[in-house]
Amino acid sequence: MQAAGADLLHFDVMDNHFVPNLTIGPLVCEAIRPHATIPIDVHLMVRPVDRLVPDFAKAGANLITFHPEGSDHVDRTLSLIRDHGCKAGLVFNPATPLAWLDHVMDKIDIVLLMSVNPGYGGQRFIASTLHKIRAVRARIDAWKAQGGQDIWLEVDGGIKVDNIAEVAAAGADTFVAGSAVFGAPDPGGGYSEVMSRLRDSAQGASA
Numbered sequence: 001m002q003a004a005g006a007d008l009l010h011f012d013v014m015d016n017h018f019v020p021n022l023t024i025g026p027l028v029c030e031a032i033r034p035h036a037t038i039p040i041d042v043h044l045m046v047r048p049v050d051r052l053v054p055d056f057a058k059a060g061a062n063l064i065t066f067h068p069e070g071s072d073h074v075d076r077t078l079s080l081i082r083d084h085g086c087k088a089g090l091v092f093n094p095a096t097p098l099a100w101l102d103h104v105m106d107k108i109d110i111v112l113l114m115s116v117n118p119g120y121g122g123q124r125f126i127a128s129t130l131h132k133i134r135a136v137r138a139r140i141d142a143w144k145a146q147g148g149q150d151i152w153l154e155v156d157g158g159i160k161v162d163n164i165a166e167v168a169a170a171g172a173d174t175f176v177a178g179s180a181v182f183g184a185p186d187p188g189g190g191y192s193e194v195m196s197r198l199r200d201s202a203q204g205a206s207a
């Protein structure tokens with residue numbers, strides 16, 4: 001993925017508890033780390049969260065995001081992630097209210113909006129996410145206008161070549177693509193071709 005042009009490696013951790021599926025843990029992150037120079041973006045779909053944060057930081061994560069419903073103490077978890085030297089962020093399911101952001105904007109480096117309900121790859125983008133992206137964009141811009149730090153706005157779920165421009169135009173600056181890329185034929189340059197089409201479409205929309 002790095003050779004194909006990815007800026008980040010998005011790493012989906014599911015625990016068969018917070019979401020009904022089971023994926024990979026810190027050992028796999030640690031095994032990938034020596035093969036990548038780009039940041040590893042760990043998305044924790046787990047409950048509880050705190051126990052795994054130090055493990056992923058040690059395994060080479062650069063960003064760690066979690067769902068507020070997975071933590072008993074959101075403020076504490078955000079601080080724990082930063083204390084371990086990683087960028088920290090909150091993830092919002094389609095039905096999770098943005099009010100979770102109200103009192104923690106100073107502790108956030110990234111907001112991750114789910115454009116599908118998490119648990120499985122290959123789902124279709126939920127169109128109402130576009131309103132939510134605009135709402136988060138407005139919050140981040142207002143925060144920065146008051147002198148706040150940079151906050152990335154990442155979108156995860158059903159991003160494809162044919163909808164990434166809309167997502168970028170709504171205000172996202174970071175995009176997770178799974179099946180759009182892995183579904184392309186490779187070898188044969190399919191991964192890098194999809195990656196550059198995604199990048200061109202996103203940049204065209206936000207330019």
Ligand code: ZN
Nearest residue numbers: 010012043156
């Ligand atoms: Zn994810």
